[in-house]
Amino acid sequence: MYFRTQIPISKSSIPIDYNSNILSIGSCFAENMADKLDYFKFQNATNPFGIIFNPLSIEKLFQRVCEKHFFQEKDVFFHNERWHSFEVHSDLSNSDREELLETLNKAITQTYNKLQEATHIIITYGTSWVYRSIENDQIVANCHKVPQKQFCKALLVVDTIQKSIQTTIDLIQVLNPNVKFIFTVSPVRHIKDGFAENQLSKSHLFTALHQVLKTNNSHFMAQDYFPSYEIMMDELRDYRFYSEDMLHPNKVAIDYIWHKFSENYISEDGLLTMQEIEDIQKSLHHRSFNPESEQHQKFLAKLQQKIKLLEKKQPSIKF
Incomplete structure (x- = not known):
């Protein structure tokens, strides 16, 4: 007897292993998954321009990177004693304009190489909700606490999202035709938009994304869809799996979704290496009651031996 529904997930035909080189982009949930990739020592880079929520802003950044369209003084502005760019997250904002531009353009170069x-x-x-600047009619990735009267809020239609996702794919494939894509929709609920509005927003993303995947998969392109939103809504449909704000998945939920991802998207050899790394990570966080004891010194020596053996087997892994 089963007391919950389980989301069927097929084994990926484009699995990740320890020779893979991964770039993770998108919402705050992208960072949750990237934290796991980092913990297990995969070669991963995450959100070089900070958290980005909507498809058009993600497309715009990839266009900048792929075309090496560097930021200029006209692309930044001063507000609340800091310099910002409407195209990136406020984590990159800086009190010095030149430092901000240097950081942004360094991110373009590094992401291009990645x-x-x-x-x-x-x-x-x-x-799918976006804020458009009234002054220049440009969609912003982050409002940086600029007064809301300077923006108009709009819901992206499915056709616009679909074209944006396809353009993002096309831009990247010009630079790297062999890259494999994994798409997902964040399980974080944007209730500030409204309950019905949040569902509508997610629905537009699903419809557009699956239409792109359907079209591209018929051409045998290397693309997958991971159902993180569906796992949260159906398998974990209980508030005990949410953090205090009742909007974001908590640690238990993130661990579970990662487990579902890893068992279907990580290669068999990769899973074995992950187990070795998990043992080492737990040992590194072990606290001894008597750090100076002979027993603990033997434990540390054995741990260092494990680390050296693993790093020799997989040179990309560094502790």
Whole structure:
């Protein structure tokens, strides 16, 4: 007897292993998954421009990177004693304009290089709601606490999202035709938009994304869809799996979704290496009651031996 529904997930035909080079882009849930990739020592880079929620802003950043369209003074503005760009997250904002521009353009160069060598790109879309600047009619990735009267809020239609996702794919494939894509929709609920509005927003993402996948898969392109939103809504449909704000998945939920991802998207050899790393990570966080004891010194020596053996077997792994 089963007391919950389980989301069927097929084994990926484009699995990740320890030779893979991964770029993760998108909403805050992208960072949750990237934290797991980092913990297990995969070669991963995450959100070089900070958390980005909507498809058009993600597309715009990939266009900048792929075309090496560097930021200029006209692309930044001063507000609340800091310099910002409407195209990136406020984590990159800076009190010095030149430092901000240097950081942004360094991110373009580094991401360009990463894209050229990437084997997998994981893109997590968060919302179809966007804010458009009234002054220049441009969609912003982050409002940076600029007064809301300077923006108009709009819901992206399915056709616009679909074209944006396809353009993002096309831009990347010009630079790296062999890269594999994994798409997902964030399970984080954007209730500030409204309950019905959040569902509508997610629905637009699903419809557009699955239409792109359907079209591209008929051409045998290396693309997958991971159902993180569906797992949260159907398998974990209980508030005990949410953090205090009742909107974001908590640690238990993130661990579970990661487990579902890893068992279907990580290669068999990769899973074995993950187990070795898990044992080492737990040992590294072990606290001894008597750090100076002979027993603990033997434990540390054995641990260092394990680390050296693993790093020799997989040179990309560093502790």
